[in-house]
Amino acid sequence: MTDRVLLVTGASRGIGEATARLAAGSGFRVALVSRRAESVSALATELGTDRALALGADVADWAAISGAVAATVEKFGRLDAVFANAGSMLGTSFFGTEGEDPERWRDMVLTNVYGAAITARAALPELARTGGHLVLTGSVAGRHIRRASLYSATKWAVTGMAGAIREEAVGTGVRVTLVNPGIVDTEMITREMRAKPKLAAGDLARAVLYALDQPASVDVNEIVVRPTGQER
Numbered sequence: 001m002t003d004r005v006l007l008v009t010g011a012s013r014g015i016g017e018a019t020a021r022l023a024a025g026s027g028f029r030v031a032l033v034s035r036r037a038e039s040v041s042a043l044a045t046e047l048g049t050d051r052a053l054a055l056g057a058d059v060a061d062w063a064a065i066s067g068a069v070a071a072t073v074e075k076f077g078r079l080d081a082v083f084a085n086a087g088s089m090l091g092t093s094f095f096g097t098e099g100e101d102p103e104r105w106r107d108m109v110l111t112n113v114y115g116a117a118i119t120a121r122a123a124l125p126e127l128a129r130t131g132g133h134l135v136l137t138g139s140v141a142g143r144h145i146r147r148a149s150l151y152s153a154t155k156w157a158v159t160g161m162a163g164a165i166r167e168e169a170v171g172t173g174v175r176v177t178l179v180n181p182g183i184v185d186t187e188m189i190t191r192e193m194r195a196k197p198k199l200a201a202g203d204l205a206r207a208v209l210y211a212l213d214q215p216a217s218v219d220v221n222e223i224v225v226r227p228t229g230q231e232r
């Protein structure tokens with residue numbers, strides 16, 4: 001059988017990079033997406049340019065992300081799975097007593113919500129052709145209220161989006177998995193989070209591969225992975 005093709009957004013570091021590495025090691029051909037192709041070109045070279053493709057695309061730019069999907073299909077001839085994982089986090093306060101300037105909120109909302117939505121929109125017609133699989137990175141912050149956190153609200157949106165896509169996918173053969181990490185030791189987390197129990201990025205990569213490796217008749221809807229000892 002032809003090796004399956006997986007496109008990963010946010011592949012330049014953290015959970016996306018770890019998942020791309022594990023998937024490539026498990027036989028997937030991988031398209032690696034981050035905002036700049038140069039940020040993923042060394043990884044593509046390491047994984048082998050016949051099996052990995054480095055692509056620059058801002059997930060919040062429709063022309064760019066749909067172009068990345070098209071470039072993947074052009075190189076590998078098919079698309080079997082997409083990991084819509086790119087995201088960003090910043091501190092917010094609705095009373096303005098802490099956190100970042102509201103001008104900076106827009107990019108986070110666009111990346112985490114609109115970016116995930118149009119990544120899905122760009123990929124799903126191709127995934128419908130292969131009976132493929134969409135995996136989205138949510139968060140435990142998309143399952144619990146977090147005081148003052150617009151980031152948490154963006155992940156609640158991803159929770160809802162995964163369900164909306166899954167309902168629309170009924171009858172297409174496409175599977176949809178929402179992966180909700182607790183705290184993961186990546187560049188994204190704050191100093192306060194870093195002092196708490198943490199997962200390694202590879203712990204999430206194994207969860208994604210678990211979902212991708214199920215038979216076509218098994219749709220893993222949601223996976224929540226916390227480090228041992230994380231409260232909620």
Ligand SMILES: NC(=O)c1ccc[n+]([C@@H]2O[C@H](COP(=O)([O-])OP(=O)(O)OC[C@H]3O[C@@H](n4cnc5c(N)ncnc54)[C@H](OP(=O)(O)O)[C@@H]3O)[C@@H](O)[C@H]2O)c1
Nearest residue numbers: 010012013014015034035058059086087139183184186188
């Ligand atoms: N770390 C945690 O504790 C944690 C917990 C729950 C959920 N998550 C979620 O997990 C996902 C991955 O985060 P991470 O922890 O691995 O963070 P990370 O190490 O900071 O990686 C973020 C990735 O997203 C990419 N990215 C950011 N904005 C982008 C955009 N507009 N277009 C394309 N790519 C973009 C970055 O690439 P470039 O900067 O190279 O473009 C980078 O590859 C995110 O959705 C995050 O919300 C993380």
